[in-house]
Amino acid sequence: GNSVTQMEGPVTLSEEAFLTINCTYTATGYPSLFWYVQYPGEGLQLLLKATKADDKGSNKGFEATYRKETTSFHLEKGSVQVSDSAVYFCAIEDFGNEKLTFGTGTRLTIIP
């Protein structure tokens, strides 16, 4: 079945630092890829997605590119803010029933 390997946390960065959270996957076919974010005390929210190879998903200054050749979907942001402190989950969607398989999550803390 599908699986997602996500960069272990926690990650602590200073404000305005560059962020990368690595995510690689194994899957059959050509799944859609997602990053979800969970802010403190809130539910899971979709951050961005990409549905085919070389697509770039972007939102709130975050970006991730669907790399089929390396089976990766790394999350990046050029200048993080304190408000970006949250847990980030990489996920892959099954073809057919479209259930999501999640990575373990990466807790990000940004310090002023």
Added chain:
Amino acid sequence: GAGVSQSPSNKVTEKGKDVELRCDPISGHTALYWYRQSLGQGLEFLIYFQGNSAPDKSGLPSDRFSAERTGGSVSTLTIQRTQQEDSAVYLCASKAFQETQYFGPGTRLLVL
């Protein structure tokens, strides 16, 4: 419009008791998913509904877990004879055809 809602938001129960968790999906969303988020297991898929039928129950951890969906809308996840390892946050998500999943706020279950 209204998002996915779940009730109760918190549930404390004694070991051996039965619990029912409710999910109200976004109106018109035909697909509904239950996931569980726990410290030891991360985010894991439980069951998927398309309309009122459940073509994929592969994530239900034991026969103490069951779920139903009626009228293509509300879903109930039932856990019988709860155990301490059932303590987790139970998340519901719904989606329209070829769209992304939207998550509810979750029900935090604590089994004493």
